[in-house]
Amino acid sequence: MIKAVFFDIDGTLISMKTRVMCQSTLDALYELKKKGIRLWIASGRPPVHLTLLAKEFNAFPWDGFVMMNGQYCYEANGTVFRKEPISDATLRSLVPWIKENCDYPVTFFELDHSYDIHFNQSMYDYLSSINRLDQMPECEDPERSYTHDTYQICPYISAEKDAEFLSHAPGLMSARWSPHFADMIAEGGGKPQGIKAALERYGIKREECMTFGDGGNDITMLEYAGTGVAMGNASDEVKKHADYITADCEDDGIFKAFKHFGLI
Numbered sequence: 104m105i106k107a108v109f110f111d112i113d114g115t116l117i118s119m120k121t122r123v124m125c126q127s128t129l130d131a132l133y134e135l136k137k138k139g140i141r142l143w144i145a146s147g148r149p150p151v152h153l154t155l156l157a158k159e160f161n162a163f164p165w166d167g168f169v170m171m172n173g174q175y176c177y178e179a180n181g182t183v184f185r186k187e188p189i190s191d192a193t194l195r196s197l198v199p200w201i202k203e204n205c206d207y208p209v210t211f212f213e214l215d216h217s218y219d220i221h222f223n224q225s226m227y228d229y230l231s232s233i234n235r236l237d238q239m240p241e242c243e244d245p246e247r248s249y250t251h252d253t254y255q256i257c258p259y260i261s262a263e264k265d266a267e268f269l270s271h272a273p274g275l276m277s278a279r280w281s282p283h284f285a286d287m288i289a290e291g292g293g294k295p296q297g298i299k300a301a302l303e304r305y306g307i308k309r310e311e312c313m314t315f316g317d318g319g320n321d322i323t324m325l326e327y328a329g330t331g332v333a334m335g336n337a338s339d340e341v342k343k344h345a346d347y348i349t350a351d352c353e354d355d356g357i358f359k360a361f362k363h364f365g366l367i
C-alpha cells in the first residue's frame with residue numbers, strides 16, 4: 104500500500120515546455136490527498152526558487168520538501184529535519200581553484216540566495232532558451248561561502264569534466280540531471296537520503312513509498328523507492344532504473360501512472 108509519494112519538479116510535475124502543471128496532475132494530487140497519502144517534493148532546486156514556479160504548484164498543500172537533492176529537508180510547517188551544507192574544508196579547497204581556473208559559470212546556492220562567480224554568455228543563453236532568465240544569478244566573490252552555509256554548487260560543464268572539477272573538491276559528489284550543468288553536493292547525500300529521513304519521521308516503510316522523476320539526479324530515488332516511476336520524457340538511462348515508465352509530463356503522465364497503480 105502506497106502511503107507517500109515524492110515528486111521531482113522540472114520535467115515531472117511541471118512541463119519544461121509550458122512551465123505549468125497539467126490539470127490532470129492537479130486533479131490526481133488532490134484525490135490522493137483526500138485519501139491521506141502524503142505528497143512530497145524531491146527536487147534539486149533551492150527553497151528560494153519555489154516561489155518562481157506556477158501559482159497552482161505553490162497553492163497545493165504539499166506535506167513537505169526534500170530540496171537541493173536531499174541536503175535541506177523540511178515539513179510544510181517549516182520544521183527542518185535534515186540539513187547538510189558543504190563542509191568548510193571542501194570550500195577552502197575548491198574556491199581558490201575556481202577563482203584561478205574557471206572560465207565557465209559556477210553557481211553557489213544558499214537557502215535564500217544564489218550567486219555566480221562571473222557573468223557568462225552561455226548561461227544567459229541557456230536560461231533564455233528555457234524562459235528562465237529570472238534565475239540568472241548575480242556575480243559575487245565565492246569566498247562568501249566561507250561564512251555562509253552553502254548546500255549546492257552548480258558548475259556549467261559537461262559530464263566529461265565532472266571528474267576534474269571534483270578532484271579539486273574533496274568531499275563533493277555529482278548529482279547531475281542536465282547535460283548543461285551538474286549539481287554538486289556533499290558526499291553521502293542525494294534525494295534518497297532526504298526521502299529516507301522523511302519516511303522515518305512518519306513511520307512509513309520504503310516499500311510503501313513511490314517516486315516520480317525524469318532526470319539523472321532522480322535515478323537513485325527511483326531505485327530507493329518501493330515503486331519508482333520514470334516519466335516518458337526521461338532519458339533511456341533514467342528509464343532503465345524505474346519500475347514503471349509512464350507517459351510524458353505534458354501527456355498526463357502522472358495521472359496515467361496513478362490510474363495504472365489503482366491509486367485513483
